[in-house]
Amino acid sequence: MPSFAVQQIVYGALLSMKVRNINTLCPYIFKAFYDWLVDSDVTPHLLIKVQTKGVIVPSQFREQDVMVLSISPSAVRNFDIGPKYLSFNTRFSGVDEYIVIPYKAMCDLIAHEDQVAFPINMWMQQDLEDDEENQEDSYENEYMQEEDENCEDSADDSAIFRTVDDINDSEDSAEKNKNKDNSTDGASDDGSMFTIVDKD
Numbered sequence: 001m002p003s004f005a006v007q008q009i010v011y012g013a014l015l016s017m018k019v020r021n022i023n024t025l026c027p028y029i030f031k032a033f034y035d036w037l038v039d040s041d042v043t044p045h046l047l048i049k050v051q052t053k054g055v056i057v058p059s060q061f062r063e064q065d066v067m068v069l070s071i072s073p074s075a076v077r078n079f080d081i082g083p084k085y086l087s088f089n090t091r092f093s094g095v096d097e098y099i100v101i102p103y104k105a106m107c108d109l110i111a112h113e114d115q116v117a118f119p120i121n122m123w124m125q126q127d128l129e130d131d132e133e134n135q136e137d138s139y140e141n142e143y144m145q146e147e148d149e150n151c152e153d154s155a156d157d158s159a160i161f162r163t164v165d166d167i168n169d170s171e172d173s174a175e176k177n178k179n180k181d182n183s184t185d186g187a188s189d190d191g192s193m194f195t196i197v198d199k200d
Helices: 004-019 026-039 120-127 135-155 164-169 171-183
Strands: 044-049 066-070 077-081 085-092 095-102 106-111 116-118 159-163 194-198
Touching: 026 044, 026 077, 026 106, 026 120, 106 120
Parallel strands: none
Antiparallel strands: 044 066, 044 106, 077 085, 085 095, 106 116, 159 194
C-alpha cells in the first residue's frame, strides 16, 4: 500500500489535474498492470464488486457480492479500456455476454498462475469519485483541512523533522552550530539528509 506521504503527493497532483481538466488516470493505471501481466505470459483475472452501480454481468451472477472474471485476450472480444469503465464480450455456458465493469467496481487484478493479487483499486481510489458539480471545490476544501490538521498535530510533537539546509539557514541553529564548533574540535561536516531537532 502506498505510504501516506506518497498518497498526499498523488492526491495533490490529481487535484491540479482536475482543475486543468486532464483525463482520468484510471484507464492508464489499469492498462499498465494489464499489459504487464499479458506481456509476462500471465493470465489476468479481475476480482470485482458485482453490486457496484454500473456493473453489467450475466443475470445468474447479479445477486453475488463479488466475482472473478478471466480477462485474458483469448477469453474476451471487443475489449475496450474506456475512460470510466472496462467493457468486453465473453461467453458463459456457451452464451455470448456483454460485460461492463466500472473502475470503481474493481478490487484486484490477479495473476492467475501464481494467484498473486494486485490491489489496483488503491491506486485508482482518488480518481474514482462520481463526477458531481463542484467536486473539485469540495475535494480541495477537504484536502486543505486535512493539511491544516496535520500541521496542528505536528506542532504538538516534541521533535520535528527538518532538512539539513533548512536548519543551517535558521539563525537559532546557526548559533547552536557556532557554540558546538567552539566546544568540539575535529567535528565532521558530513551528516544524514534528515535530522531531528528540538521544537522551538
